[in-house]
Amino acid sequence: MSGALSLGHGSGGRLTQQLTQRILSRFGEARFPSASRRPDFQADFQMEDCAFIDAGCGACGSEDDGGGKTAVSIDGFTVFPHDFPGGDIGKLAVCGSANDLAVRGAEPLFLALSLIIEEGLDVAVLDRYMDSAAQAAGEGRVALAAGDTKVVPRGAADKLFITTCAIGRRVSPHVLRTSNLRDGDALILSTAPGRHGAALAAARFGLDAPGLTSDCALLWPALSPLLRFSGLRCMRDCTRGGLGTVLCEWAEASPLGIEVYETSVPADTETAAVCDILGFDPLYLASEGCALAAVAPEQAEECLVALRESPLCRDAAVIGRMISEHPRMVGMRTRIGGMRFVDMPAGELLPRIC
Amino acid sequence: MCLAAPYTIKEIFPDGSARAVSGGVETDIRLDLVESPASGDTVLVHAGFAIQKLDRGESEELIALWNEVSRAAAAAFRA
Amino acid sequence: MSGRFTSGGAEAAFEAMRRELEEALRLSGPLTFMEVCGTHTVSIFRSGLRSLLPRGLSLLSGPGCPVCVTDRSEIDRAIELAEKGCLVLTYGDMMRVPGTSGSLLEARGRGADVEVATSAIQALPAARENPDRDVVFLAVGFETTAPATAAMLRQVRSGGIRNLSVLCLHKTVPPVMRVLCSVPGLKVDGFLLPGNVTVVAGEGGYAFLAEAGKAAAVAGFEPEEIMAALVDLVRQAAAGSYRIRAYRTRDVPREGNTTALRLMAEVFEPCDALWRGLGLIPGSGLRLGKDYARFDALGKFGLKSGAGPAEARDDGCQCGKILSGLLTPPECGLYGRACTPLNPAGPCMVSSEGTCGAWYRFNRQEAERWQ
Known part of the structure; x- marks a missing residue:
């Protein structure tokens, strides 16, 4: 990696991975308070959607790593356009950070909110985005705990950038993480992937898709019933980079391979x-209300039933499994048997x- | 090369463009490249332009070959 | 179209087709076909069709991506215009193609005004909304895409728009296939002809293939369409008798789209064109004809036409041989090391439809096994 950063570095795939590694490498020792300097701890911290900390004893990492039950995630939102079918930047900023907790089995409780506002933004527009953020927070019972506003000169930001930090409590009895993945685990996808990315792309490129809305939603109510399953290994929301990126990251994070069945992946007509x-x-389009879960095969069916209770997850399906063949690679069985x-x-x- | 998708024309405008729909997705397309398009026509669209009318039905060559092979496969299975 | 012939289960139906191929190959002996079109390449990978092909049938990817074959010097020219202050519009595919020093995407990152268009027609509002600026449409594509540029130019001319010009990189497919057929050592028994190029240009331009003893069939982009064409190709080769048939779900005229062809003839004239990795191919390009010459960005901005110094550059990139089907990607010394989708050296890696890009993306493990 050299020279100027490109938009590609922000789009969630391989370039983002490289950029993240580069930044983390600079923190080195400073990333880990003495209490949590364990060999397996680093991978956990890098690869997952949120961290577990214990501010009381200054530890970071999950409990069995010497961490705590407090979950923290942070996410910046620079979505364009700010308004899209099914949501806006305000709703997205709350759901995005809260979902990063939910997929690690943590209930989102508090929110810290930072706004970078470009000079000239209509206050009525800001009101509207904050109202939808407040509504999402209300629905998710997430309390606003801290906040900050900055106004920057025209051109120094694009209307409004939002950063949210979600804080919550781990509810899952065991820590959900990719290192839990086992040969034979079933992979459950909660809904058709890519609707958020497709809705944004449609808005950007002049396509009108009346039936297509972003899937932007709070996942905690849908995912929390899964936490009672002892065989639940890990979950991830398929945001930037889409389902394809999550699958590749899981395969790369484990010594196993992944097999996906093309015809089992829920599909959405308008997204297609x-x-x-x-x-x-569609594999690479972002979702904001779609999660992948890995679960022991004997509990897959029950898990699926529990997940489908949620109106967001009526189309949930087992889309593949962890396998011992082609380690670290994701293979797809196609419709035609290829x-x-x-x-x-x-x-x-x-x-x-x- | 060349991605294209079939669209159905919904409404034709005087400037040579049209509103058209494909798989529930609507957009404006150009009709400069097809002869006497009409509302309701299905056209193949590439890079925002209709490049061909699809009004001649299915292609027989494709159907014939698949039918022949699947009949042969079915016959072989019975035998 | 999915499932039209495969109601009893796609897997079983394709298995029947695979056996049919196997039978036909027994008569013909091992065969190698080239898919000319990059969209075929991707469909063959993405559908998993390649993994179903019987032993003895090889598919090579040809020069069928207009982005892949854009020469470095042509990218350099577009970047030069953008950095001079022009607003450059082009298709998304072009943004990552490397020139001598970087791509349009990188130029945009440095502050040049480069916008992605999904249709040539978007150049018109861009010109109207920026009356004080020069707007340049970087026109790329084969016969499928060229008529759109022609239709846009006709409006520019009739509408008296003065601040819009076109950097015209359009190319046509039959001339490069003639060149391929004359490459010594080229082991190709037949061609899978591009579906949408022939929708516009018709099948007439490929009559020379039968004379050269090559099988040929047109196919759409669904695996059902491609598989049917492959069966036809093997049968043609086995029988030694060649006749082009088209395997598309929807029937279209064999002569192509005469309205579009007339418009192309009005706006463009054939010219020699540089193909990245292949060099200069006579009569394979389209430039603006005399009635439209004043909209040619080359003339308007006093840019040189023809090969730049980039032509002479040799960095070990084997794209020329890969496009000709003489090498597979892993046989190139740069593949997967100095040349990856994130850092493409040559055109074949640039587009996900490019031969190397598709191999890297969908078949890396297989490729690694061969290395």
Whole structure:
């Protein structure tokens, strides 16, 4: 990596991974208070959606790593356009951070909110985004605990950037993480992937899809019933980089391979149409209310039933499994009975004509 | 090369563009490249332009070959 | 179309087709076909079709991606225009293609005004909304895409728009296939012809293939369509008799789209064109004809046409041989090391449809095994 950063470094695939590693490497020792300097701890910290800390004893990491039950995540929101079918930047900023906790079995309780506002933003517009953030927080019973506002000169930001930090409490009896993955685990996807990315792409490129809304939603109510399953290994929401990126990250984080069944992946007609028109693959489009869960095979069916209780997850399905073949690679059994490999997206997704 | 998708024309405008729909997704397309398009026509669209009308039905060559092979496969299975 | 022929289960239906291929191959002996079109390449990988092909049938990816074959010097020119202050519009595919020093995406990162368009027609509002600026449409693509540029230019001309010009990199497919057919050592028994290029240009331009003793079939992009065309190709090769058939779900005229072809003839004229990795191919490009010459960005901004110094650069990139089907990606010394999708050296790695990009993305493990 050298020279200027590109938009690709922010799009969730391989480039983002490289950038993150580069930043983490600079923190080195400073990342770990003495209490939690364990060999397996670093991977956990890097790869997961949120961290577990214990401010009382100054430890970071999950409990069995010497950490605590307090969960923390942080996320910046620079979505364009700010308004999209099914939500806006305010709702997204709350759901995004809260979901990073939910997928690690932690209940979101508090929110810290930072606004970078570009000079000239209509206050009525700000009100509207804050109202939808407040509504989402209210629905999720997440309390606003801290906040900050900055106004920067015209051109120094694009209307409004929001950063949220979610704080919560781990509810899952055991720590959910990718290192729990075992051969044979079933992979459950909560809904059709890519609706958020497709809705944004449609808005950006002049496509009108009345039936297509972002899947932006709070996942905690849907996912919390899964926490009672002892065989639940880990979960991840398929945000930037989409389902394909999550699958690749899981395969790379374990010594196992992944097999996915193309025809089992829930599909959404409008998302597929947007992809056909713009030349995207739904596997790599972002979701904001879609999670992948790994669970022991004997509990997969019960887990699926529990998940489908939620209106967000009516289409939940077992889409694949962890396997011992082709370690660290994701293979897909296709509709026609063939086999292909799924790789991470490289850089910014651009619409294509060919 | 060349991604294209079939669209159905909903409404034609005087400037040579049209509103068209594909898989529940609507957008404006250009009709400069097809002869006498009409509302309701299905057209193949590439890079925002209709490049061909799809009004001749299914292609027989494709159907014939699949039918022949699947019949042969079915016959082999019975035998 | 999915499932049209496979109601009894796609897997069983494709298995029947696979056996059919196997049978036909027994008569013909081992065969190698080239899919000319990059969209075929991706569909073959993405659908898993490649993994179903019987032993003895090889598929090579040809020069069928207009982005892949854009020469470095042409990217350099577009970047030069953007850095001079022009607003450059182009298709998303073009953004990552490396020139001599970086891509349009990188130029945009440095502050140049480069915008992604999904249609040539978007150049018109861009020109109207920026009356004080020069807007340049970087036009790329084969016969499928060229008519859109032509239709846009006709409006520019009739509408008296003065601040819009076109950097015209359009190319046509038959000339490069003639060149391929004359490459010594090229082991290709037949061609899978591009579906959407022939929708516009028709099948007439490929008559020379039969004379050269090559099988040829047109296919759409669904695996059902491609599989049917492959069965036809093997049968043609086995029988030694060649006739182009089209395997598409929807029937279209064999002569192509005459309205679009007329418009192309009005706006463009053939010219020699540089193909990245392949060099200069006579009559394979399209430039603006005399009635439209004043909208040519080359003339308007006094840019040189033809090969730049980039032509002479040799960094070990084997794209020329890969495009010709003489090498597979892992046989190139740069593949997977000095050349990856994140850092593409050559055109074949640039597009996910490029031969190397598709191999890297969908078949890396297989490729690694061979290395």
